[in-house]
Amino acid sequence: MEAWVDGRPASAIGLASRGLAYGDGLFETLRVRAGRPKLLERHLERLAHGCARLGLPFDEPTLRAELHAYGGQLGDGVLKLIITRGDSARGYAGDPDAPARRILQSSPLPEYPVRRQAEGIALYPCNTRLAEQPLLAGLKHLNRLEQVLARAEWQGTEYAEGLMRDTSGRLIEGVFSNLFMVCEGRLVTPGLTRCGVAGTLRAELIAQAMSGDQPVVVEDIPLEQLASASEVFMCNSVYGIWPVRRYAQLAWPAGPHTRKLQQMACELLDI
Known part of the structure; x- marks a missing residue:
């Protein structure tokens, strides 16, 4: 499907794009399933927060309308929305009068092996560390070079995802997923106040678990804590939940907490 720029079909952006x-x-x-963008409210919520943090204009009615229209034409697939500060001359200082750009692109739904959902995945221990920058922590900003470097660390199909830590060694997330653990019946996920991406499915799972009286803890997690987990899983808003069956010398079953949340994610995302 053809991309849109500022609500109109387009195939290019200007070289002056920031x-x-x-x-x-x-x-x-x-x-997107049957023309409906999934977890739309969570995505708009995160986008509003990110725009406020970066000082970008956030026109929710226009964005919502374009996402519905583009998703309706797409039918089934993955919709990518990019918002930039627009165009400017050379230099870091942006033009305060330049309008922000809205870019919509699409791709087919990825065909991941069924065994990742059913049996779980192995995680690669990434050497690339995430820099600690609280001003950008949690945002899904366009600077993804750390993830590019981390994903280049392994090839082949043995590993479906990589596990990333920050420069202090704390567990943060996967290369393109968020991390959850089950420890003594509690759902535990890393805090993202220094770095990392606050995923939309992560936010929804935390809210759903808490509303269902499932204890949820968001905290700093050292690597050593993985050994005390009874279940581990990764999640994102495209594939849902993958149980983690192996990381280095550690192994876990796809336990009841993971399976319950996995079913919930499948219903939310129409998987």
Whole structure:
């Protein structure tokens, strides 16, 4: 499907784009089924927060209308929304009068092996560390070079995801997923106040678990804590939940907490 720029079909952006020059912007990746963008409210919520943090205009009615219209034409697939600060001349200082750019792109739904959902995945221990920058922590900004470097660390199909830590060694997330553990019946996920991406499915799972009286803890997690977990899983808003069966010398079953949340994610995302 043809891309849209500022609500109109387009195949290119200008060379003066600050998104291209500096990664000055944000993006959202939405799963679309039967023309409906999934977890739309969570995506818009995160986008509003990110725009406020970066000082970008956030026109929710226009964005909502375009996402519905583009998703309706797409049918089934993955919709990527990019918002940049627009165009400017050379230099880090942006033009305060330049309008922000809205870019919509699409791709087919990925065909992941069924065994990742059913049997779980192995995690690669990434050497690339996430830099600690509280001003950008939690945002899905356009600067993804850390993830590019981390994903280049392994090839082949043995590993479906990689596990990333920050420069202090704390567990943070996967290369393109969020991390959850079950410890003594509690759902535990890393805090993302220094770095990492606050995923939309992560936010929804936390809210759903808490509303169902499931204890949820968001905290700093040292690598050593993985050994005390009874279940581990990864999640994102395109594939849902993958149980983790192996990381280095550690192994876990796809336990009842994981399976319950996995079913919930499948219903939310229409998987």
